[in-house]
Amino acid sequence: MIFSKTKNKNGNIDGMSKTVSVRHGAKTYRIPVDERGIVPSWALAQRFQEIGYIRDLDEESSVVLPAECTPKELIEWWIDPSKCDIMGLDTMDSRIYDVSGVKEPSKKAAQRKIAIVTADPNEQKRIRRVLSESFTAEELNTMASNGSFVIRTVPNCGDATGCYYRRQNGMEIPLIVIENNTTPDGIVHEVVHHARAVDSSRKGKMKTAYPSDKKGKVRTRIYSSLSRKKKEKILEDEEKLTVAETIVRTGTDPNQSGYYDTVKNKSSRTAYLEDRHIITDTPPMLPDSAVPRLKGKAAIRAVQKGYDFTNIARTEILSRDVKKR
Ligand SMILES: [Zn+2]
Numbered sequence: 001m002i003f004s005k006t007k008n009k010n011g012n013i014d015g016m017s018k019t020v021s022v023r024h025g026a027k028t029y030r031i032p033v034d035e036r037g038i039v040p041s042w043a044l045a046q047r048f049q050e051i052g053y054i055r056d057l058d059e060e061s062s063v064v065l066p067a068e069c070t071p072k073e074l075i076e077w078w079i080d081p082s083k084c085d086i087m088g089l090d091t092m093d094s095r096i097y098d099v100s101g102v103k104e105p106s107k108k109a110a111q112r113k114i115a116i117v118t119a120d121p122n123e124q125k126r127i128r129r130v131l132s133e134s135f136t137a138e139e140l141n142t143m144a145s146n147g148s149f150v151i152r153t154v155p156n157c158g159d160a161t162g163c164y165y166r167r168q169n170g171m172e173i174p175l176i177v178i179e180n181n182t183t184p185d186g187i188v189h190e191v192v193h194h195a196r197a198v199d200s201s202r203k204g205k206m207k208t209a210y211p212s213d214k215k216g217k218v219r220t221r222i223y224s225s226l227s228r229k230k231k232e233k234i235l236e237d238e239e240k241l242t243v244a245e246t247i248v249r250t251g252t253d254p255n256q257s258g259y260y261d262t263v264k265n266k267s268s269r270t271a272y273l274e275d276r277h278i279i280t281d282t283p284p285m286l287p288d289s290a291v292p293r294l295k296g297k298a299a300i301r302a303v304q305k306g307y308d309f310t311n312i313a314r315t316e317i318l319s320r321d322v323k324k325r
Contacts, residue, residue, distance in 0.1 A: 045115035052081035110140035279306035
């Protein structure tokens with residue numbers, strides 16, 4: 001499984017679950033289940049976005065399956081989600097796809113294509129607000145095309161704050177797992193990974209270096225043939241550029257990325273606050289709260305121009321791990 005973890009490189013993230021094989025006709029389907037044997041909502045959302053239609057959310061189906069089903073109980077839906085509905089998933093009252101809290105009309109359609117699976121409805125609204133505040137409508141539309149992505153919050157992510165599972169074999173719809181109440185930087189960081197993977201208008205260092213196709217799907221065979229050094233370089237650049245782009249888009253965050261802990265000779269907080277000024281090309285004496293937040297082309301330009309001068313660009317986030325091995 002190829003994914004990018006945020007904040008701490010040693011954390012264990014158990015974002016994935018077991019799968020169960022279900023035979024139907026001549027085909028076998030591998031369907032994720034939780035520890036109770038129930039298909040989790042985030043996996044249903046992935047399947048819905050992979051082969052379903054968003055307009056299905058606005059249509060009432062005569063057959064509605066309960067929210068919690070085993071793979072066998074929902075196999076008909078899994079094969080074709082337009083056949084019936086699953087309570088709370090693709091029914092009209094779906095909370096996962098609820099965008100009633102999205103203020104900008106230009107961002108509603110894209111947000112509607114992004115599943116956000118949270119235990120607390122307010123957390124779902126907060127995450128949508130962070131997305132709207134940090135990305136333009138155009139960017140959201142791009143990120144939400146080709147099946148979009150799914151966000152899932154969990155009570156505890158180990159010693160990381162989040163994780164981005166790229167599109168790859170066995171994971172057709174990218175999945176972001178974040179800890180409940182993660183600050184905006186933690187949320188935006190994972191979404192920037194997604195933008196870097198799927199936005200084909202990005203060039204050079206603004207685009208992920210993971211070998212992938214047009215839809216951002218990792219070419220696993222090519223990736224696994226790379227040397228360890230090359231893989232580490234890809235990961236290192238991916239994380240550092242994602243950190244840099246995130247701080248351009250967000251306001252002063254109470255918890256800067258854990259990758260700042262690897263900056264030498266200054267505190268991680270100082271390095272982070274300096275980088276916000278450097279990358280937005282604003283004078284150091286300007287108060288932190290006055291550093292502008294950028295989106296769209298302005299954000300991309302700022303990273304392209306300012307990245308090489310930042311603390312994060314010059315640190316080695318993997319160095320400690322490499323020595324250990
Ligand atoms: Zn990351």
